Amino acid sequence: MEMLKKYLEELIDKSTPERPIWNIEKIRSGEKPTWNYIDGCMIKAILEMYAITGEKKYLSFADAFISYHVQEDGTINAYHPEEYNIDNINAGKVLFELYDLTGKERYRKAIDTVYEQVKHQPRTSEGNFWHKKIYPNQVWLDGLYMGQPFYMEYETKFNDKKNYADICRQFANVEKLMKDPVTGLYYHGYDSSRQAKWCNKETGLSKNFWLRAIGWYVMALIDTLEKMDKSYEAEYSHLMSNFKEVMKAMLKFQDESGMWYQVIDQGTREGNYLETSGSAIMAYAILKGIRMGFLPEDYRCYGEKAFYGICDKYLYEKEGEMNLGGICLVAGLGVPDSRDGTFEYYISEPIVENEAKGVAPLLLAYTEILRTQK
Template structure:
């Protein structure tokens, strides 16, 4: 048999072999995959940790066509995060995905059918601001302007803070800080967002550490104590607030009069993150200041948010480099909750679904989901930051 024929036979046999399947080269302390050493059985490494963003976006795009996503804050969080991945990779598939969503959801006059009667509905403004310069399509600037105009008439507390929902008179929720303030700062308002964050912080600051979930200046909510605050520190509410603060700082001039006060908030939160990080996993608990409470569990989306905030704070010099190991432990802890399924798509586990204000039992019994969009968006934002900071 000629040498050429031998080569052709070998190639034909190789084509009959099944494709390499993902296998984890090691496991974590919890018995899960070590995502820093994901390999395939031919010895190649796929993907490296810096590629987890693209793996998550690719998997989500395969599961959810762009036009299936709505205007809600969780979908908007994922789209905003996916756009950040596009900005790094310049992979036009990601831009086209976000554009397809925008074309389906935003009319040429900027209308969306949304009345913007709660702060959650305003998070989508970040996606409008992403698409406006990327596409040159005026509909997105018009859509963003509609939210800005709505904020001007939005109900407030007696000291000027935006309430969480027009149906919740006098209520501030920590979550609401991220829903509107980074968007408004990006839209050019450098006065309102820092004042909003400072007012929220004054009402929500917990005596021991971190922040309470909510505050009701009327005191009429069933969850309000004598100070008007809700009883618990809920991890994702604190995560939203931390991300909001570092993101608003990103937009402010260095000479801004409120800048130093916002940096102090970041330092306060960072101290709490370090104090209450779970030493066993690197993550944070659903009720972070009660780690020993029966039924408490580490939650993935807030752990990603805390990690992002810490990494950004170290990178910008808001806190000392001593906090970097805390961020690294958080990063490893979150990665331990990411895996690849038999379908070849990513899975992010232990993400709590949307959550209102309640008592300890309510938070601990909230369902957990795989690939909940709270977790997808938070993971991408964290991973993009940690990738650039390593």
């Protein structure tokens, strides 16, 4: 899979902090670069490539990219904690690694800057973080990935694990409130106030199982577990069991290509398609789950089938340059009203190429394959 390494290096060569080529949302909007989760996903993958290969160019790029946003006093350019946007916590995860690797105090200070948002993030009546201030009382699966791994790593390293119970309770609430008992899949969103137009007024749930949302959720589980002290046996075991159950449920819907559909349980319904980002996340989660001892070795065939299935279908070379297609650009709930959680909505969002939400998890899955080869 040297072609994937070549692809990453092409993306790095074309990117600067001012214009990362993989952030299609920013490029399309014409906005200046900000502190955002999309770049956070990509830099995380680049740092994993450094961890596996030891090639300094990856660390140098990641360090320069994040240093562009983080000032010496730990303030972060264009980051507004008072927006209470859980997405903005995600990029904070790379600060821990960069602090360990470089020793730069700006990163340690910036970790505290991001943690201030965690401390004050508004919560639902059940105790879960709001997804955003503009989405009051709402929990989206995406938000578990954006916030909880950072929260867990901070508690483990810098806060004497004081809020472990809070983190585990938030996952438990999602399992209780958002899991479908029939399929074992999870609905994209939950509104504790039952006010959102997209939610069921009795359950508070959105209508469908969106692939990348469940992908974010399984990554949230395994990445949070990775940062957790195993001596908290009951809590650790429960999160691990949750991870194993959702992975087992997802395997029932894996297509013969190795991939999964954009709306997971709707298969070949007209308009539905095999989607790259969520399938790549599943490949990563399966392979990492095996490495961490959560999943049996016989799951490896499913993870590798997903990885190679994506590469076969959507990774291609054109005019000497690599491209990755089949990536849903974005999907959400609420504003505008067209984001109503219906099947028709999820298949209507743009499908793009070379976007970090697809590229980063495919690279993460690749690093898991490289680990086994070593």
